[in-house]
Amino acid sequence: MDDLQAQLLTEQFNRLKDSIESRFRRIEKELEHRDSLDAEKMNLIKDQIQHIQADVADHESRIRAIDDSVIANKSTATLAQAGQAALTLIAAAIAAWLGGKQ
Structure with missing residues (x-):
């Protein structure tokens, strides 16, 4: 192997090394971009979950x-019916008492 072949082989290895490094840089940039997109999606999902939890609460x-309010309304209606029944009983007792005196 002479100097020219060694120099050619060295150049080829240097080009291969540069090509591999550029591919790694490109892949790293893509990963960083995907990571930032994933982080943004995660934040959006967290915000949506918080809004949904607030809506549920x-x-x-x-x-x-x-x-x-339904329970209070039913209680009031029940008390009114009980009062009406009590007044009916009192009126019937008074009518019976007055009817018995004659």
Whole structure:
């Protein structure tokens, strides 16, 4: 092997080395870009999850408030019916007492 062949082989190895390094740099840039996209997607998903959790909490509090008002309304209606029944019994007792005196 003479100097010219050794020099040619050295040049070829240097070009191969440069080609491999440029490929590695390109792959690293693509990975960095994908990592940044993944991080952005992850942040967006986290924000969406927080909004969904807030919506769920809001819906749950509204449902609880409506449930409480329904229970209060039923209690009021039950008390009104009980009062009406008590007044009917008192009126019947008074009518019976007055009817029995005659």
